[in-house]
Amino acid sequence: MAAAIEVRDARRGDADALVALWRELAGAGAHPSRLPATPSAAAVEVAVSKHLDDPFGRLLVGELDGEVHGMAYLRRTPVTPLHDDQTVAIEYLHVSDAARRHGLGKALIAEAVAWAEYECCAHLAVVAPAIAREANRFLARLGLGQAGVLRFATTHTVRRRLAAEHAPNLLALLSSRRSAIARRAQLGRPLPVDGPALGTDVSYPAEPESAGT
Known part of the structure; x- marks a missing residue:
């Protein structure tokens, strides 16, 4: 008998299951220490409530025989900054090891397709780790x-690596812009978008040897 699959929006009561899925996702070899630490169940409950009120994003869970074994975050956004076309991006797509090969991943993506068509x-x-071969073959x-x-x-x-490139002018610019952003936020005025107005030339660091690799 085929397992029963259901995909729906996450609820506050899914917090413990989402914490377990995140812990598994963050500990996978495809994400070596890149993801933030596992959140608490209380923090997840707050986050889930926010997603339920977000018209541009959805946090999905996938159930297998009534238990949550998968998740995906959908985000509706312009396909590029220069186009009006919208895209639905799927992030943090994950199915627990215990529920693989039952169609749960396909069901999560099918829901994303349905939402994209509706919108x-x-x-x-889909955002997927480059070294996750099985996931990339599936996609x-x-x-x-x-x-x-x-x-x-x-x-x-990134700031520390920039400092290692010995670019004092660039670091000074970054510091100045950060201060300007803070001042503008306090005054409630928009930040100019026509670039820095520091009156000085800015030298940028040489391209690192690892560029393009």
């Missing part, structure tokens, strides 16, 4: 081709 989005995007079979690589780091890490 008149002509495109669908390729559904017609999803690779369009880029998403890289993730803390702002502290």
Whole structure:
């Protein structure tokens, strides 16, 4: 007898199951120490409540025989900053190890397709770890081709690496812009969008040797 599958929006009562799924996702070899730490059940309950009121995002869970074994976050956004077309992006798609190969992943993506069609989005995007071979083969079979690589780091890490490139002018610019953003926020005025007005030339660091790899 085939397992019963249901996909729905997450509820506050799913917090413990979502915490377990996140812990499994973050501990997978495809995400070596890149994801934030596992949140508490209380924090997840608050987050779920926010997603229920968000017209541009949905947090889905997938049930197998009445138990939550999968999740996915859907986000509706412009396909590029220069186009009016919208896309639905699927992020943090994960099915527990105990529920693989029962069709739960396909069911989550099918719900994303249905929502994209309902919202008149002509495109669908899925964020998947580059080294997750099984997941990428699964997505390729559904017609999803690779369009880029998403890289993730803390702002502290990037600032520290910029400092290692010995670019004092660039670091001074970053510091000045951060201060300007804070001042503008306090005054409630918009930040100019025509670039820095510091009156000085800015030198940028040389391209790192790892660029393009």
